[in-house]
Amino acid sequence: MHDANRDKLIVALDLPDATKARAMIERLGDAVTFYKIGMELAYGGGFALVDELARAGKHIFLDLKLHDIGHTVEKATAQIARLGVRFVTVHAFPQTLAAAARGARGSALQVLGVTVMTSYDDSDLVTAGYRLNVRELVALRARQAKEAGIAGLILSPEELKATRALVGADLLLVTPGVRPAGAALDDQKRVATPSDALKRGANHLVVGRPIISAPDPHAAALAIQKEIAEVCA
Ligand code: C5P
Numbered sequence: 001m002h003d004a005n006r007d008k009l010i011v012a013l014d015l016p017d018a019t020k021a022r023a024m025i026e027r028l029g030d031a032v033t034f035y036k037i038g039m040e041l042a043y044g045g046g047f048a049l050v051d052e053l054a055r056a057g058k059h060i061f062l063d064l065k066l067h068d069i070g071h072t073v074e075k076a077t078a079q080i081a082r083l084g085v086r087f088v089t090v091h092a093f094p095q096t097l098a099a100a101a102r103g104a105r106g107s108a109l110q111v112l113g114v115t116v117m118t119s120y121d122d123s124d125l126v127t128a129g130y131r132l133n134v135r136e137l138v139a140l141r142a143r144q145a146k147e148a149g150i151a152g153l154i155l156s157p158e159e160l161k162a163t164r165a166l167v168g169a170d171l172l173l174v175t176p177g178v179r180p181a182g183a184a185l186d187d188q189k190r191v192a193t194p195s196d197a198l199k200r201g202a203n204h205l206v207v208g209r210p211i212i213s214a215p216d217p218h219a220a221a222l223a224i225q226k227e228i229a230e231v232c233a
Contacts, residue, residue: 005225005228005229005232006033006034006225006228007033007034007059007204008198008203008204008205008228008232009032009033009034009194009204009205009207009221009224009225009228010034010035010036010059010061010174010204010205010206010207011028011032011034011035011036011206011207011208011211011212011221012036012038012063012176012206012207012208012212013025013035013036013037013038013041013046013049013212014038014040014041014208014209014212015040015041015212016040016041016044017041017044017045018041018044018045018046018048018049021037021041021046021049022049022052024212024217025049025053025056025058027217027218028211028217028218028221029218031218031221031222031225032058032211032221033057033058033059034058034059034060034061034086034204035049035053035058035059035060035061036060036061036062036063036087036206036208037049037050037060037061037062037063038063039063039064039065042062042064047083050062050083050084050085051083051084054083054084054085059086059087060083060084060085060086060087061085061086061087061088061089061206062080062083062085062087062088062089063088063089064080064088064089065089065090065091065114066088066089066090066091066096066100067090067091067093067096068096069095070095070096070098070099071099072099073090073095073096073099073100073103074099074100074102074103075103076103077090077099077100077102077103077104077109077111078103078104078107080103080109081103081104081107081108081109082107084108085109086108086109086110087109087110087111087112087151087152087174088100088104088109088110088111088112089111089112089113089114089154090111090112090113090114090150091113091114092113092114092115092141092142092144092145092153094144094148097111097113097144097145097148097150098148100148100150101148101149101150104150110150110151110152110172111150111151111152112150112151112152112153112154112172112174113141113145113148113150113152113153113154114153114154115137115138115141115142115145115153115154115155115159115163116134116137116138116141118156118176118177118190120134121134122134125137135159135162138155138159138163139162139163139166141153142163142166142167142171143166143167145167145171146167146170146171150171151171151172152171152172152173152174152203153167153171153172153173153174154174154175154176155173155174155175156175156176156177156190157175157177157178157190157191157192157196157197157200157202158190158192160173160175160192160197160200160201160202161200161201163201164200164201172203172204173201173202173203173204174202174203174204174205174206175192175197175202175204175205175206176188176206176207176208177190177191177192178191178192178193178194178197178205178206178207178210179191179192179193179210180193180194180210180220180223180224180227181193183210184209184210186209193227194207194224194227194228194231195227195230195231198228198231198232199231205224205228207224210224211224
């Protein structure tokens with residue numbers, strides 16, 4: 001049922017509660033094999049969906065962006081691994097990366113590091129007390145994520161090429177900010193089409209509103225799957 005190309009599309013279930021999310025999963029049917037549950041849905045009853053999705057044979061990405069003392073991150077990651085989830089995010093700080101890698105060890109859970117939030121620019125980093133600009137901090141954290149032995153990184157389409165060159169083929173690169181040609185940008189500023197993101201080195205594309213807010217979400221998902229299948233043929 002899972003084919004590697006179909007699993008490249010991850011649909012962000014950015015919906016307020018599990019009832020609305022269930023209805024969307026039903027509409028999307030076989031067009032989607034991989035779902036992302038973020039903080040809004042997780043804290044709105046979304047954890048109940050994890051088991052349902054797993055039983056339906058879907059992959060799950062829990063986008064919880066963990067960050068705490070190492071002991072807590074390790075224990076939380078181990079709990080998440082027991083839920084049968086495939087991806088979880090953590091902020092890419094060295095202690096957090098190492099702790100999450102320990103927590104996921106021996107399980108099928110893959111840890112993804114969030115390098116620098118895409119809502120931050122260079123001046124936000126100065127205000128927060130950093131000496132590096134965004135590009136330098138992304139590169140540093142990508143190297144540290146690789147050293148920690150986690151599975152991959154979350155990056156904007158803009159950072160894909162340079163990061164792929166830096167980390168080689170070892171890490172999964174997962175990118176939001178994907179917009180089919182002609183689609184509304186919403187509040188995304190640095191976007192790429194599905195084909196461009198894949199050509200720049202992405203392994204998985206996270207797509208929310210272009211699918212879940214489309215008049216026909218099933219058709220919108222199938223159109224992206226077709227584009228992925230053509231690029232990855
Ligand atoms: O609706 P849209 O396709 O813009 O959704 C993208 C998804 O990726 C959302 O769940 C959003 O929170 C997430 N995301 C993002 N940019 C980041 C990290 C996560 O858009 N830097």
